[in-house]
Structures are given as C-alpha cells and as structure tokens.
Amino acid sequence: MKIIKTPWKNELMQLVSDAKESIKITSPFVKESVCAELLQHKKKNSSLELITSFKLMNIYNGSVDLNGLEHILKSKGVVKNFSRLHAKIYLFDEKQAIVTSSNLTNGGLVQNYEYGFYTDEPTIVSEISNDFNQLLRDETMGQIELKHIKEVRSLLQKIPKSEQIPLPAYLVSASVEKNDVITLPDGIISSTLKGWKLIVFNCIQAIPKEIFTLNDINAFVPQLQNKYPNNNTIPAKIRQQLQLLRDLGLIEFLGNGNYKKLWQ
Secondary structure: OEEEEOOOHHHHHHHHHHOOOEEEEEOOOEOHHHHHHHHHHOOOOOEEEEEEOOOHHHHHOOOEOHHHHHHHHHOOOEEEEOOOOOOEEEEEOOOEEEEEOOOEOHHHHHHOOOEEEEEOOHHHHHHHHHHHHHHHOOOOOEEEOHHHHHHHHHHHHOOOOOOOOOOOOOOOOOOOOOOOOEOOOOOOOOOOOOHHHHHHHHHHHHOOOOEEEHHHHHOOHHHHHHHOOOOOOHHHHHHHHHHHHHOOOOEEEEEOOEEEEOEO
C-alpha cells in the first residue's frame, strides 16, 4: 500500500497500460482529454467500465464531457449512471486498486491537491471489487448509450448561448445536493422529447413538488387510460419512461419509489 497524491496522471496511465483484462472506474466528473488519453493507453482486449453521475447540470457546466463518454462507448466500453456518486475508485484486473479524491479530469490528476492510496493487497482489492459490482446491481443504476448522448446534445443545443442558468433558490432535503438542478427556458425539454417519453415528462412537470414518488406519477394512470383505452400496460410504460428520463439526466432515482426532478 502507498499514498497517491497529485500529480499522479502518469501512474494512472501506467496502470491502464498494464491492465490485461479489465479497468473499472467510478468518477462523478469526466473530461474528454483524459478519456482520450486513457483509451490510447488501454490494451485493445482489456475491458473498460465507467460509473459516473450523468446529470443534466453536470453536463451543462462541463463537469461531465459528452465527448469523453462517447469516446468510451465507441471504443466498446461501458458507461453507467449513478446520480448519487461521489466515490472515486480505480480498479485494474481485480488485482490493483486506487481509492482517491481525484476525478477523471486533469484537475483531479494533475492540478488540484488530491489524496488517496494505492493497494494490491488481495483482501482489500477483493472488497473494493465486490463493492463496485454491488453498486452495479443497485436499483437506481442506469446505463448510458450513444442514443442518450445524442438526445442530451439535442436538448442542450436548444439552450440560448446567452442564457444564464441560475441555481434554484428553494431549499431541498439535506440528503440531496442543491446544485444539481438546472433552470431551463420554458418548452426546451418538451420540444426535444417525443411519444411516451414526452407524455410521462408532462405528467412529472404537472407534479408541483421537486421530489416526487411513484404514487404521485401513478395518479395520472386513470387519465392516461381514458386517453389511450387500448393500452393495458400504462403503469409499466410509465416505469420504463422514468428509466429513460433518468438516462437522459433529467430525473434522479432516490430509491424506495422516490424521484427528483433535475430541472425547473
């Protein structure tokens, strides 16, 4: 075991180069340049799995680079979305691990003062690996695909360049971050969505609360059933669309049937 502190980019890239089977990373913030360099060092046959925090605000303010995620996906990597993510974990071949304060950014690897540790002790690495795999099975985990990146780009392109996006003034639960809600001009999101995704979004929009429950959204089932009498799977359709809206960074799954709007 040894201490890891910035700058440690060269050490990271060496571990990436040495990995023969798998690279697993959790990082809320991700930058394109670091992703590109990581992919250049990665062996062709080693898999890459990234868990990040795919929230609209993170993407808008540049903390999460869509181009970086796109590079990973096009290189046959896997990108997952866990919106409550804060941990930064780097696993290599299930044999070496780094736990650190550093995001997958140049700031985290080079510029900021970051601190963590490296270990190849089998018991510790095994526990870290088990925690990573358990996180993948969390009910609130989503998977990001190229189609989601395309839709989010389309949404963000509709925000006027001069538009100032303020943080919300209202208070939220102490267990939820205040700075992850983006204020958008009226109609921006609805002009991007289609079909049942738009229908469910409009239902969520009609709920006056920032944090809502599955019961709140299911209250619209009778209304939708009257409008679409031949559809006998509306509750299942709603749950499906909630997952798709999460994968666009528009809502956050809080667990236990609770959800949070990530826009206002």
